[in-house]
Amino acid sequence: MIIAIIFREKLLYICTMRSSLLVTVLFLLLPLSMTAQEGLGVLELMNEDRPRYVAERLIIVQDPAIDSLISRHIIANAAKEGVDGWRIQIYRGGHRTAGDDSNKIRARFMEDFPNMSTYRTFDRPNWFKVKVGDFRTREDAAMVFFDILEKYPEAYLIRDVVAFKNPVK
DSSP states (O other): HHHHHHHHHHHHHHHHHHHHHHHHHHHHHHHHHHTTTTTTHHHHHHHOOOHHHHHHHHOOOOOHHHHHHHHHHHHHHHHHSSSEEEEEEEEEEEEEEHHHHHHHHHHHHHHHHSSOOOEEOOOTTTTTEEEEEEEHEEEHHHHHHHHHHHTTTOOOOEEEEEEOOOOOO
C-alpha cells in the first residue's frame, strides 16, 4: 500500500513537470511564430521598394487567410534552393567509367557553350548526370535545346529545381 502511494506521488510529480515544461516551451515559442509572419503579407510584397505616395494608392481587401497561404508558399519556396524550372540533360551513365565520361562531356560542353551553367550530379545507385541551363519555362529551355541537340543528340528536357535569378527592377 505504501509503495502504491509513493508510486502515485512520483507519477503525479512527473506529469506535473512535463505539463509545466510543455507550457514553458509553448510560451517561449509562441512569440517567435507570431513574428515570423510579419512582413510576408500581400500588401508588404506589393509595396516593396515603392515610394510612399505610390504605396498608399494600393488598397487590397481580402480574407486574412490569403495572407497566411501566401506566407506558407513563400516559406516553402525559401526552403528550396531555387525554383521549379527546366534543364537540359546531356548525359546519363551508370557504367564503370561514367564518372570520367561525365567530366569529359561537361568540359566539352563548357567549351562549346561557355555562357551556360552546367551541373554534374550523382544519383544513387550509380547514375552520373550532366545537366545544363537554368530555365523558368519549358519554352525558354526549348529555344536553346535545339542548338544543343545538334552537338549532343541524346539530350532531352527535364524538370528540375533551378537557380533563381532575380529580375532587374
